[in-house]
Amino acid sequence: MKRPKRTLFERVEYFGLTTEYADDLPDKICGYLDPSKDARFIMINRNHPRSEQNFTIAHELAHYIHHHGKGCFPLIIILIRMLKAFSSFKWASNSIDRLRQFRSGLMEGEANFIAMCTLIHCDAMDDVNDYLKRHPEKKMLFVFSKTAVFIARIDRFINP
Numbered sequence: 001m002k003r004p005k006r007t008l009f010e011r012v013e014y015f016g017l018t019t020e021y022a023d024d025l026p027d028k029i030c031g032y033l034d035p036s037k038d039a040r041f042i043m044i045n046r047n048h049p050r051s052e053q054n055f056t057i058a059h060e061l062a063h064y065i066h067h068h069g070k071g072c073f074p075l076i077i078i079l080i081r082m083l084k085a086f087s088s089f090k091w092a093s094n095s096i097d098r099l100r101q102f103r104s105g106l107m108e109g110e111a112n113f114i115a116m117c118t119l120i121h122c123d124a125m126d127d128v129n130d131y132l133k134r135h136p137e138k139k140m141l142f143v144f145s146k147t148a149v150f151i152a153r154i155d156r157f158i159n160p
């Protein structure tokens, strides 16, 4: 049986999270996921436009579902662990830093991709269009996400 399509906020609620809005976040911070092990909320910068806020909610929800407390990209984690044995050498600590940045870049890219898929799948196209107007450089992200939503059983992917 086909599962009913949930809105973004129904998804947040489904995972037991709440959305909180802060007035005092620096402008470059869109929001963040509660960093505690048992994350309870997504914090959003209230001063950002609505489409930005909703993209951030979808982005942080993707982190929660796919990354939070999970050892994502285990090969990179193993490499970092191995390099720690040599961390007194400059080349090793440099490599650790670069691997950490690479892993975090992968997770950010994945969260952006899943966030865009989520908004498209939820039919939140006003948010998507407004977001793309503000971030024209994300056009390819939109094209890939739209294709993924079209060809994949996307609901199980973004909401396993």
Ligand SMILES: [Zn+2]
Residues within 6 Å of the ligand: 059, 063, 107, 108, 111
């Ligand atoms: Zn992120």
